[in-house]
Amino acid sequence: MAVCCNDYEDVGTAASISSVHPDVIRAHILTRLDGPTLATLTCASPEMRALSSDDGLWQDICTSTWPSTRDPLARRVIASFSSGHRSFFSDSYPLLHRWNPPKQRPRRHNRPSPATELISAVDIFYKDEVIFSKVHVTETESGWFRSSPFRIDMVGQKETVVTSISRNPAEDEDEWMKHLEENMKMSWIVMDAGKKRAVNLSSRNPVSVLRHWLTGEVLVKYATVVAGEPRRGSAAEVVQFAATVTFGAGKSKGSSGGGGGGGGEWEEVTEVNIQVEDMEGRILDGRDSLVILTAAMESGRRMQREATAKEGFEEFEEMKRERKRRQHRAERALDMACIVAGVTLFVAFWSFILFR
């Protein structure tokens, strides 16, 4: 029962929220605010800033948004950030801006050194419930990583993750795809312990849900488009980070059939991975991807708006198609030129022989 030493005033414009005891503010009011609101409150006054900078508050917000941050390793890395959980939230909550325009690219001598270790924290949500949550460490110094295509897998080779998603048999294929697209969300946060930065590489909502033509698996794709190499005209000028969740073709039967019908069929997740794709559809290798990722972490502009993720993906696809068309045209022009040259030579040769 703490008694505050502020006097109350009946009349006048005395400060109001300072009359509430700070413990009450901290325990009851601030715990009810979400991340962006708390960040706004931090800018209001020195008193509010002191109260809102409490790391415990931000830790609660982070763990409720991304359960994988409860992992002790993740927590240790986040604690080393400059403002602890608050800077982590500010780095990871907004999504990467679609494409950094050319004038913001880092100069060569200012390029940050790549990370020695990447820590990925992945959370997959279905209808706002967590169905998968894992932290994984990827070392980046070995030659094997640098030369092989960049790929981080969250689910091991023979493992599957059984989820509580069951498909309504009455739904047809399209409706099921649409249902998945609307209800599944994923966040893939990559942290760099050395530079104390983090970035969310996944668009919050899927950009595409497709059924693989051969294996019949359903692939849910989340993509972010970022600037790649500064060299103009190269295939890697704009690249796309694509995180994919694969639902296996096989389904596991539900054991205890509580409630409704008999054993339902639960979907299984067989793969959760991320890759980097350039404009020609090629997967980049570890070294290049690492450079791009580090640049995105350091200087990528982050935005709150989510609607742009799907547009960005579609723009990227369009860029790919455009590039292909251009190459096609160039090749055909070259072919045409060669044919014309060959025919001309042939005609010239024979006319020379015949009309000597």
Next chain:
Amino acid sequence: MSEGIIAVIKPEMKSYIWLQTVDGSIQQVEQEVAMFCPMICREVIQTGMGSSKNYAILLPQRVNPFILGSILDYCRFHQVQGRSNKERKTFDEKFIRMDTKRLCELTSAADSLQLKPLVDLTSRALARIIEGKTPEEIRETFHLPDDLTEEEKLEPLRNISDDPRIRLLNRLYARKRKELREREKLKNAEVEEERVDERSVDDLLSFINSEDAGYSATVTNSVISVDAKGDKTSKNKKKNRRRKDQIDSTSNKDEENIPKELDTSPSTNNILEANLSRAVKVQDFSSGTFSPKLELDDGFMDDDLDPAMKEELDREVEDFARRLNSDQHFVSEL
């Protein structure tokens, strides 16, 4: 036998508890209503106070009579067992409709009386008020002092807010810091070349205006401002791309700013002239780094008032921010 005893007791007889607030006024409250508060309940049970006027329970400092009335209304409604949840919710919604100041007082009073349901209710209402507001609005609603430096204000919002104004302010502040650093470097370089110029103001003006260094000086409201020709318009054009209504207000703002900032400084006309000469030298040094946007008065403060200059820069950014805010209000009101 017992029925007879009960029949003797009058059914309307209620017991009252006496409560005294900090200002000395004493009032009596029905027992069931008062016992709804854990703190009063404990006082009655442990110390036996409150049974008469002389032994009234002293309420904590934060409970004034008006707030006590509201709290008792709340207790009176909720202590009745028979009400449904829906009724209670409706009552709560109506109860909570008061201005922010009362809500805060109610929260602290409820906390000191340990009335947890009311604390939850008022905290939820305050959280709802805070959500969705910009820092400026929060400061207005809760009458908070505006004591943070610009950087502290903008740093937490750097990534989270989409507001283009915030990004603009961030960039502006970064630019000002850079200019401040360059100014420091210049100042260190020219400290050796102190020279008091005895020429009159008019001579100086004509000197500057005749020189084709791309600078022009004008006297407005007995203040000398030196602008780089052409640069000002380009700066305006840049702003034009983002917001049209800034052009008119920019020149006005600069004109207003100068007298305001000069008034707060102790400098007089002597320093005016002396520093004008220094400004002329500055332009000789490196015309590239002389920023026309920071008016001449920033040069005045170079001497020994560096923190003052920093404050001015802060104030300029603030004015800018305030203008943006008022523009925003203006635009939204259209």
